[in-house]
Amino acid sequence: xxxxxxxxxxxxxxxxxxxxxxxxxxxxxxxxxxxxxxxxxxxxxxxxxxxxxxxxxxxxxxxxxxxxxxxxxxxxxxxxxxxxxxxxxxxxxxxxxxxxxxxxxxxxxxxxxxxxxxxxxxxxxxxxxxxxxxxxxxxxxxxxxxxxxxxxxxxxxxxxxxxxxxxxxxxxxxxxxxxxxxxxxxxxxxxxxxxxxxxxxxxxxxxxxxxxxxxxxxxxxxxxxxxxxxxxxxxxxxxxxxxxxxxxxxxxxxxxxxxxxxxxxxxxxxxxxxxxxxxxxxxxxxxxxxxxxxxxxxxxxxxxxxxxxxxxxxxxxxxxxxxxxxxxxxxxxxxxxxxxxxxxxxxxxxxxxxxxxxxxxx
Numbered sequence: 350x351x352x353x354x355x356x357x358x359x360x361x362x363x364x365x366x367x368x369x370x371x372x373x374x375x376x377x378x379x380x381x382x383x384x385x386x387x388x389x390x391x392x393x394x395x396x397x398x399x400x401x402x403x404x405x406x407x408x409x410x411x412x413x414x415x416x417x418x419x420x421x422x423x424x425x426x427x428x429x430x431x432x433x434x435x436x437x438x439x440x441x442x443x444x445x446x447x448x449x450x451x452x453x454x455x456x457x458x459x460x461x462x463x464x465x466x467x468x469x470x471x472x473x474x475x476x477x478x479x480x481x482x483x484x485x486x487x488x489x490x491x492x493x494x495x496x497x498x499x500x501x502x503x504x505x506x507x508x509x510x511x512x513x514x515x516x517x518x519x520x521x522x523x524x525x526x527x528x529x530x531x532x533x534x535x536x537x538x539x540x541x542x543x544x545x546x547x548x549x550x551x552x553x554x555x556x557x558x559x560x561x562x563x564x565x566x567x568x569x570x571x572x573x574x575x576x577x578x579x580x581x582x583x584x585x586x587x588x589x590x591x592x593x594x595x596x597x598x599x600x601x602x603x604x605x606x607x608x609x610x611x612x613x614x615x616x617x618x619x620x621x622x623x624x625x626x627x628x629x630x631x632x633x634x635x636x637x638x639x640x641x642x643x644x645x646x647x648x649x650x651x652x653x654x655x656x657x658x659x660x661x662x663x664x665x666x667x668x669x670x671x672x673x674x675x676x677x678x679x680x681x682x683x684x685x686x687x688x689x690x691x692x693x694x695x696x697x698x699x700x701x702x703x704x705x706x707x708x709x710x711x
Contacts, residue, residue, distance in 0.1 A: 350381060351498065354481035354505045355410060357382040358497070359471030361464050362488030366393040372486060373401045373453060375494040381408050384454045384474055385488070386442075386467040394488075398455050399445070407452030410478055432477065438571035439473060440466050464556075465579030469570045476565040481505070484559040491602050492557045501559045503595045509710055510564040510592035513550075513580075514557035514599035525601045530554075533617050537581060537624070543698070544624040545584035546631060546705040547594055553581055557599060564592045578620040585627040588705065589634045595710040644704065647697040654690030658683055 350356065358380050362369050369385065376383055383405070385398045440462035445455040456470055468485055475483040482504040486492045496514070503509040516522055523531070534554050541553040558580070567590035574582035587594065636645035661683035668675045 350408060351379045351482070351501055352505045355381045356482050356484070356501055357384055357475045357480040358484045358486050359468055359475065360385045360486055360488045361388060361467035361471065362386065362390065362394050363388040363461070363464070364390045364392045364394060365488035366397050368490040369394055369488045370397050370401065372488055372490050373398070377494055377497055379498070381410065381452070382454055382480065383452055384456065384471045386456045386471045387458060388464070388467040389458050389461040395455070395457060398453065402451060402453045402455065405452035435473070435571055439470050442470055444474070463576035465573050465582070466575035468579060469573040472565055472570050476562065476570065479562065481562055482559055483565065485556055487556055493600055493602055496599050499597050500557060503597070504559050504561045509595045510561050511587050511594045512559045513594070513596055514555045515552045515596040516555055516599055516601040517552045518598045519600050522601050525603055536617060537620055540621055540624040541581045541584060544581070544628040544631065546588040546701055547584055547709060548702045548705060549709045550584065550594065551596065553584065556580060564590070567592060574623060577616045578623045581620060581624055582627060585631055588708065589631055589639070591708065593708050593710055644697055644700055647693060647700065651690050651693035651697055654686050654693060658686035658690060661686065
């Protein structure tokens with residue numbers, strides 16, 4: 350426990366037989382449960398984890414609260430039923446947990462679901478077992494366990510809903526992080542700021558995070574993006590639920606034997622598409638259905654004006670290339686629609702920043 354709060358660490362692992370043992374053995378003593386999610390590995394990952402079970406005793410976890418049978422307990426009973434039904438939406442898995450005091454929990458997924466699906470399955474276990482703070486550490490050993498406490502502390506002591514590491518603030522980042530990753534991270538960070546509404550966030554691709562039980566209850570875990578866009582999708586979902594967020598500085602770790610399975614060229618475009626869809630989902634979910642806000646109208650008004658300006662812009666450009674004089678009214682219509690749309694978009698983004706600034710903690 351940490352300051353009287355239960356701590357679990359979800360360790361997504363796919364073919365990490367050479368690294369996962371050191372991740373388990375390196376966990377700080379305050380961690381109550383190490384939830385290793387074996388994402389249908391085809392190496393010896395499961396066997397390596399099994400050898401660690403029984404070696405590390407864990408503190409007792411508070412029992413699940415009973416649901417009232419009385420007339421006022423109907424709402425709680427509905428939530429309990431929904432939690433049970435939620436299992437069918439996750440990748441099928443077997444939970445290996447020898448005893449209640451066992452520190453290592455192994456979840457074997459029956460098919461490969463992706464890193465996001467593995468983390469979501471670990472989150473589900475933590476939520477069902479009433480863990481107060483759940484962190485995520487990759488199974489390849491690329492996250493320094495000595496920094497876990499400062500990742501978890503804002504959740505434990507400040508009531509922050511979601512804490513994420515920030516590698517880019519470290520002075521070694523430009524020298525240690527591969528240039529392609531820095532470029533991909535920068536592009537996705539800009540898109541994530543717009544999509545999620547957390548405009549002050551940085552290093553959106555880091556997976557070293559901690560989340561409160563309150564936040565786990567506020568989002569649909571089974572709907573988390575299953576692959577490498579998971580951190581970006583999480584930020585969008587957390588913002589819709591009005592969860593607070595904080596970043597802490599961490600060291601970038603590379604060259605310790607990890608083998609990256611991330612192909613930058615293959616993930617940037619799919620994640621970019623995810624973020625564009627997520628942006629509109631956030632507008633509708635947060636600014637229309639949850640709490641109607643003028644931003645919903647302003648954003649869509651800006652997009653409408655910009656779309657209407659496109660045919661005029663094409664016509665103006667085509668005539669100019671042919672050396673034909675452009676009708677002043679056509680040029681005026683294009684300028685009016687484009688400038689008005691662009692100004693409306695900038696104003697909407699500024700209002701979005703102001704509205705969500707309260708959710709970001711320094």
